[in-house]
Amino acid sequence: MASLLLNLSLYQPTLKCRQCSYVKTIVPHRYDADNPNELPWPVGLYMGPYDQIFIVDKMRDRVLLMAAQEDVYSNAIAGDTENSKTYDRLFCPTSVYYEEENYSLIIADAGNRRIIRWLFTEGSIRRRFKTWWKKTQCETLIEDIDCFGIAVDDRGFLYVVDSVKGQVTRWPLRGVSGLLKLGVHGKVVAGGNGCGNCSDQLNNPSYIVVDQDYSIIISDTGNHRIMIWFEGFSSGKTLAGGRGRGNKLDQLSSPQGITFDNFGRVYIADAGNSRVVRWTPGATEGEILVDSSASKDEFNQVTDPRDFAWDTEGHLYVADAKIGRILKFKIDDS
16 A cells, blocks of 8 residues: 555654554643643644644643654643634544644534634744744634544545544645535545445544545444545445454454554554554454553553554654553564
8 A cells, every 4th residue: 555645744654663662651641620731631643843743632622732752742722722712612623634834723623513724823833832823713614514533635635534424525625715515515535325334334433544545544433444445436445353343353443543654554543442453454463562451561551542643753652542641652673
């Protein structure tokens, strides 16, 4: 499979790896409801410029920014702001994408059933983010949609997972502002045949990525499988799982986030099994990289993995939602 477009990260490492080793916890799991810097429920990650990670905090209805290499993170840059108005408040956001060309965030504002664009002052992008993010405008792009995962390809198309309808729709994004309307601008490119487990159906899909051939890779969460939908095809193909819910190496349980390396190996947040697994193209089963029993050290474990990001040094970041932390792993060459 071709390597991914850089819709989850601005960098994809070239890896020849056999195992995954814990490096450190970037955001600690201590949760204090009165501390705005705590992270109770991270569900989405996106790696931006200068190894800075956008973190979707679903429970606190906000997006945070973290300098990965410096282990420093900011207060909310979207949502959960003191001066926010009704129209620009987030409710249970799930995914984020950063548009570098116009200094904006595309956010799946799932609880409000909409996709929004959060625009910032031009020239905000700096290596140190302390003086960044001064919001200038918030606009709704898509409304009345049960959105979850989002991705953007290099042609400027936005892909949105509708978890209730069991489909993925594609929308023109580049050069577009204001409200997009389904039927005029949106096109169903995966699923859309009712919820089910057939090859042309999805069941409660969640996360999504798009590769350089514009194939769509989807976490078909309700069917416990990862699907690939080649552009223009009316049905998909199972990449991983699809053998019922379970914890065997050929099974998944409520898979969430997905990412790839340059060898086409898919990394899966197998949330229902509290593990991260990797599948090689053509394999009939995956390998466990880290799980809830990986070590006596609780920091070398995952409990509820949700999403991934890569930094420029080839480290893999994992959002562990239930514990409320971001873990950093090294994918070893040995």
